[in-house]
Amino acid sequence: MKNKVIxxxxxxxxxxxxxxxxxxxxxxxxxxxxxxxxxxxGILESIELVSLFADLEEIIFDEFxxxxxxxxxxxxxxxxxxxxxxxxxxxxxESLLTGxxxxxx
Amino acid sequence: xxxxxxxxxxxxGIGRKLAEYYLDAGNTVIGCSRGNSKIExxxxxxxxxxxxxxxxxxxxIRDVRRKHGRIDALVNNAGIASMNHVLMTPYxxxxxxxxxxxxxxxxxxxxxxxxxxxxxxxxxxxxSTVAVPLRLEGEAIYASSKAAIxxxxxxxxxxxxxxxxxxxxxxxxxxxxxxxxxVPESSIDNxxxxxxxxxxxxxxxxxxxxxxxxxxESGFITGQVIYLGGVLD
Numbered sequence: 001m002k003n004k005v006i007x008x009x010x011x012x013x014x015x016x017x018x019x020x021x022x023x024x025x026x027x028x029x030x031x032x033x034x035x036x037x038x039x040x041x042g043i044l045e046s047i048e049l050v051s052l053f054a055d056l057e058e059i060i061f062d063e064f065x066x067x068x069x070x071x072x073x074x075x076x077x078x079x080x081x082x083x084x085x086x087x088x089x090x091x092x093x094e095s096l097l098t099g100x101x102x103x104x105x
Numbered sequence: 106x107x108x109x110x111x112x113x114x115x116x117x118g119i120g121r122k123l124a125e126y127y128l129d130a131g132n133t134v135i136g137c138s139r140g141n142s143k144i145e146x147x148x149x150x151x152x153x154x155x156x157x158x159x160x161x162x163x164x165x166i167r168d169v170r171r172k173h174g175r176i177d178a179l180v181n182n183a184g185i186a187s188m189n190h191v192l193m194t195p196y197x198x199x200x201x202x203x204x205x206x207x208x209x210x211x212x213x214x215x216x217x218x219x220x221x222x223x224x225x226x227x228x229x230x231x232x233s234t235v236a237v238p239l240r241l242e243g244e245a246i247y248a249s250s251k252a253a254i255x256x257x258x259x260x261x262x263x264x265x266x267x268x269x270x271x272x273x274x275x276x277x278x279x280x281x282x283x284x285x286x287x288v289p290e291s292s293i294d295n296x297x298x299x300x301x302x303x304x305x306x307x308x309x310x311x312x313x314x315x316x317x318x319x320x321x322e323s324g325f326i327t328g329q330v331i332y333l334g335g336v337l338d
Contacts, residue, residue, distance in 0.1 A: 047267065054219040058170070067167055 033087040114183030156209030166216040178228040178319040206250035227270035228319040262328035276332035278306040301335025
């Protein structure tokens with residue numbers, strides 16, 4: 001599942017790059033997943049992160065048939081933001097899909 | 106033009122009239138309320154939800170996206186009124202008013218904006234009240250919940266402007282609907298006397314302003330509040 005989630009995130013980032021004309025986002029497809037997405041030194045503006053979440057929630061439903069909400073209380077209250085890198089974001093989405101944190105609506 | 110319009114609180118009162126008006130004009134209307142709807146039109150779809158329940162709101166809006174692919178306009182009409190002296194207002198009543206009037210508006214605006222931003226187009230209309238600028242005694246909690254909507258409208262308009270979404274609010278005067286049926290007549294008379302044009306509002310007065318805000322030509326109008334009856338902020 002991890003590889004599938006990562007590829008979903010990369011695809012969503014590519015679409016975001018086209019939408020916002022942000023070259024920094026486009027180049028992320030070639031990295032190891034540790035590029036900082038959001039926060040200090042992050043490549044995403046807050047508005048781009050919002051757009052990414054909307055895209056991801058949509059794609060996750062299409063691919064897995066599950067409604068998840070990324071910006072939930074749990075994510076927002078963690079000391080280390082799950083939205084910091086592609087890998088951490090992927091881990092967080094996986095936990096929503098498989099664990100008790102899953103928001104099955 | 107067939108617009109996809111989400112209207113909250115469509116089981117009765119202003120919400121129902123707005124839904125019927127936009128259906129008559131050939132639009133698709135998606136409505137909601139805690140109970141069922143008596144509107145039976147092929148282009149009307151009703152969801153029985155509580156606007157203060159985050160999960161229900163999210164499920165409804167995502168279902169609308171799957172079925173219609175877009176939302177052109179959101180009319181955040183659902184609301185409750187309870188007029189009482191502050192010292193006589195139960196805490197639970199205050200929480201319910203803030204939750205329905207303000208948090209319900211917030212939830213719908215948040216979820217619908219996510220759909221609208223993908224299309225780089227959207228019109229959001231929120232409902233305030235003339236009780237805000239008039240600072241009416243006896244309406245502290247109700248007016249506060251609606252004052253929050255004014256600030257929310259103004260700030261949200263800035264946050265979503267780059268996505269082609271406009272956010273405006275209407276501040277109606279009292280209209281003879283179920284919402285005010287339990288409010289003492291003297292309170293309503295007192296309110297009407299403080300309007301520049303001293304009469305009850307009509308559904309048509311509200312439709313006129315909502316029409317203006319959701320018109321595709323109104324793309325340069327955002328963050329505005331229009332109070333009816335000539336009430337000044």
